[in-house]
Amino acid sequence: MNQFNDTILKAARGEKADHTPVWFMRQAGRSQPEYRKIKETHSLFEITHDPELCAYVTKLPVDQYNTDAAILYKDIMSPLGAIGVDVEIKSGIGPVIDNPIRSKADVEKLGEIHPEQDVPYILDTIKLLTTEQLNVPLIGFTGAPFTLASYMIEGGPSKNYNKTKAMMYEAPEAWHLLMEKLADMCITYTHAQIDAGCKMIQVFDSWVGALNKADYRQFIAPHMERIFREIKAKGVPVTTFGVGASHLIEEWNALPVDVLGLDWRLQIEEARNLGITKTLQGNLDPAILMAPWPVIESHLKRILDQGLQTDSYIFNLGHGVFPAVQPDTLRRVSAFVHDYSSAYKANQS
Numbered sequence: 341m342n343q344f345n346d347t348i349l350k351a352a353r354g355e356k357a358d359h360t361p362v363w364f365m366r367q368a369g370r371s372q373p374e375y376r377k378i379k380e381t382h383s384l385f386e387i388t389h390d391p392e393l394c395a396y397v398t399k400l401p402v403d404q405y406n407t408d409a410a411i412l413y414k415d416i417m418s419p420l421g422a423i424g425v426d427v428e429i430k431s432g433i434g435p436v437i438d439n440p441i442r443s444k445a446d447v448e449k450l451g452e453i454h455p456e457q458d459v460p461y462i463l464d465t466i467k468l469l470t471t472e473q474l475n476v477p478l479i480g481f482t483g484a485p486f487t488l489a490s491y492m493i494e495g496g497p498s499k500n501y502n503k504t505k506a507m508m509y510e511a512p513e514a515w516h517l518l519m520e521k522l523a524d525m526c527i528t529y530t531h532a533q534i535d536a537g538c539k540m541i542q543v544f545d546s547w548v549g550a551l552n553k554a555d556y557r558q559f560i561a562p563h564m565e566r567i568f569r570e571i572k573a574k575g576v577p578v579t580t581f582g583v584g585a586s587h588l589i590e591e592w593n594a595l596p597v598d599v600l601g602l603d604w605r606l607q608i609e610e611a612r613n614l615g616i617t618k619t620l621q622g623n624l625d626p627a628i629l630m631a632p633w634p635v636i637e638s639h640l641k642r643i644l645d646q647g648l649q650t651d652s653y654i655f656n657l658g659h660g661v662f663p664a665v666q667p668d669t670l671r672r673v674s675a676f677v678h679d680y681s682s683a684y685k686a687n688q689s
Contacts, residue, residue: 342475348408349477349539352577352598352619354652360644360681361408362674363479365581366660367401368413372667374400384429388414391464398465399473404667405674409477409540410469412533414462416483416544417491419529422458423451423521425492433496440495441507444514453525455532463536470537480538482530484545484580485522485563492518501550508559519563527570534574541571542579542601549585556591568597579621583659593618604658608646619652624673626657629665633672640676648684655681 348361369375375397378387388394398413417427417435426438441447455463469478490504491497498504508515530541548560564580571578580592581601592600593616602611602622611620628639647653655677661670 345408345476348654349577351652351654352540352579354619354650356651356685358682358685359678360647360653360655362655362677363407363409363411364401364405364657364661364670364673365411366662367405367407367670368397368411370663371661371665371670372400372404384415388418388465389461391461391468394461394465395468395473398469398478401670402474402476405670406678407476407674409479410474411479411481411542412462412466412469412538414481416481416488416546418462419453419455419459419482419525420488420492422453422455423525424449427491435491436496437492438495441489441492441518444511444517447514447518447521450518450521453528455529459529459532463532466533466536466538470539477539478537479540479542479579480530480533481542481544482526484543484548484567484582485519485526486548486551486560487544487546487582488522489518490547490550498547501547505550508555512559515559516563519560523563523567526567530571531574534571534576538576540577540579542581543567543571543597545580545582545585548582549588551588553587553591556588561591561595564597565595568595572596572598577619581621589616590614599654601656602658608643608653609649612646612649617650617652619654620647621654621656623656623658626659626662626665629657629661629669629673633669636669636673637676640673641680644677644680644684648681 347357350357351361394413398410401407402410420427428436430436490501493504493507568578577598579599579601580597583603586606589611599619599621602620604623604625608620624643628636
């Protein structure tokens with residue numbers, strides 16, 4: 341392998357580096373022809389259960405786009421089966437759960453995850469990547485309790501999270517028990533990923549933007565504080581990210597998390613003006629990737645000019661890559677971020 345590129349770890353810690361690190365949420369799969377070919381004969385379940393194949397899919401964007409990190413190819417639903425959740429990823433729908441949570445008794449039935457026994461294929465994939473294949477850090481991840489609970493309570497994707505919020509408001513004891521159990525799972529699961537070789541963890545709280553600040557503080561923050569603290573105890577940086585959650589950034593900033601992921605709704609300079617000094621990650625609107633290159637470039641310059649005001653910045657999208665994005669576009673974005681930030685940093689030194 342080539343010399344190890346730890347640029348993203350430096351940025352997460354606010355240390356100087358030669359360029360701004362870049363990776364893309366959902367960079368593995370979806371828009372890549374090689375991946376679509378694999379999907380003709382393999383389901384997501386089959387890919388994630390085959391360490392050689394899963395490692396190939398995970399590493400492919402690093403090779404194609406020259407990103408500064410890989411993110412493990414899997415789904416936030418991956419660990420739920422181990423605790424007794426009957427989940428299936430249905431094409432065109434998403435995660436569907438046949439035994440949704442409806443009561444405290446349902447919560448009490450949930451078990452614990454034992455990663456070495458329950459998801460050994462994930463740990464084997466991590467070991468294969470980190471010991472033999474990657475020269476960049478591998479990011480492990482987990483869904484956050486609220487986002488996982490939203491699927492578990494609604495029975496699948498939701499636009500309004502009415503059932504989820506109803507349990508939170510009507511049955512706070514059951515709610516906090518569910519949050520505790522899911523926090524336990526997140527901690528055990530991410531610790532196993534770190535022990536297997538992951539150098540960074542992202543906690544996807546994709547749908548927590550559905551809550552207001554007060555409810556986040558009361559029903560979510562104490563559990564996230566524990567998750568972040570326990571992951572950080574393993575000596576790796578931790579990122580949190582949610583969609584439509586810009587109003588919660590000051591709540592996140594108060595928690596022991598290293599990197600705050602922004603979607604496209606809040607500009608980096610706006611976050612800095614709120615007093616956020618932690619590392620920020622983001623935040624090109626992925627829809628812009630469908631525009632002509634001069635348009636993309638102008639948006640990249642605007643974002644980078646804001647992000648480069650500190651060393652505490654990681655370039656990413658404001659949400660995940662979607663299937664219609666051309667791989668060559670992502671390759672050009674990565675090269676532009678590297679070149680533009682390298683020139684800026686060289687002029688500053």
